Amino acid sequence: MSNVGIVLVSHSHELVKGLHALLEQIQPEVPIAIAGGTESGDIGTDVFAIKKAIEEVYSEKGVALFFDLGSAQLSAEMAIELLDNMQQIQLVDAPLVEGSYVAVVESGCGSPLHEVVAVAEGVRNLNKMNH
Numbered sequence: 001m002s003n004v005g006i007v008l009v010s011h012s013h014e015l016v017k018g019l020h021a022l023l024e025q026i027q028p029e030v031p032i033a034i035a036g037g038t039e040s041g042d043i044g045t046d047v048f049a050i051k052k053a054i055e056e057v058y059s060e061k062g063v064a065l066f067f068d069l070g071s072a073q074l075s076a077e078m079a080i081e082l083l084d085n086m087q088q089i090q091l092v093d094a095p096l097v098e099g100s101y102v103a104v105v106e107s108g109c110g111s112p113l114h115e116v117v118a119v120a121e122g123v124r125n126l127n128k129m130n131h
Contacts, residue, residue, distance in 0.1 A: 004107040004116045005031040005057025008100060009050055009067040009076050013037035015096075023100060027108035031057035045072045050079035054089060062088030062113035064120065066100045088113050094120040 006023065008016040013036035020034050033053035038044040054063055065080075067073045073091060080089050090113060092099055099120040106119045 002059040002061050003027075003030045003110065004061045004103075004113050005033070005054075005059060005063040006100060006104055006107060007050070007053045007057060007063055007065040007076075008032065008034045008036070008096065009045060009053070009065065009072045010034075010036040010096065011043045011045060011069060011072060013041070015068070019097060019100065023104045026101065027104045030104050030107045031059070032104070033057045045075040047075050047078045047082070050076050051082050054079060054083060054086070058086055058089075060088075061107075062090065064090055064092050064103050064107070064113060064116050066092050066094065066096050066103070066120075068096045090117050092117050092120045094123050098123045098126075 010016040016034040016036035020032055023032055033056040035049040035053040038046050065076055067076050103116050103120040106116045
């Protein structure tokens with residue numbers, strides 16, 4: 001049984017590298033790929049690195065794509081446009097750390113993409129409920 005793939009996009013390679021290590025310990029069977037920073041090691045995003053990350057974890061179950069800032073979202077959207085015949089790739093409107101954490105757990109339970117995304121996006125409301 002394959003699981004929904006998770007892609008972590010950040011302006012910082014170190015940030016997504018550390019988050020990947022955490023998530024891999026939570027659910028080692030969930031495919032996770034990262035795209036952080038630029039090819040030269042600077043802060044920023046790389047459309048082609050994001051495209052490659054999606055391709056690494058893509059399956060018929062789909063891919064949930066998390067990002068840290070608005071320009072990372074734009075880069076992710078451009079990367080998705082470059083992909084041929086890949087359905088079920090969804091950008092997730094959730095905090096990068098908390099959202100990807102619950103998404104990895106949900107994916108590891110074998111849930112479909114729409115449930116993985118819904119659980120992750122539900123994290124946005126947790127902080128509002130506590131204030």
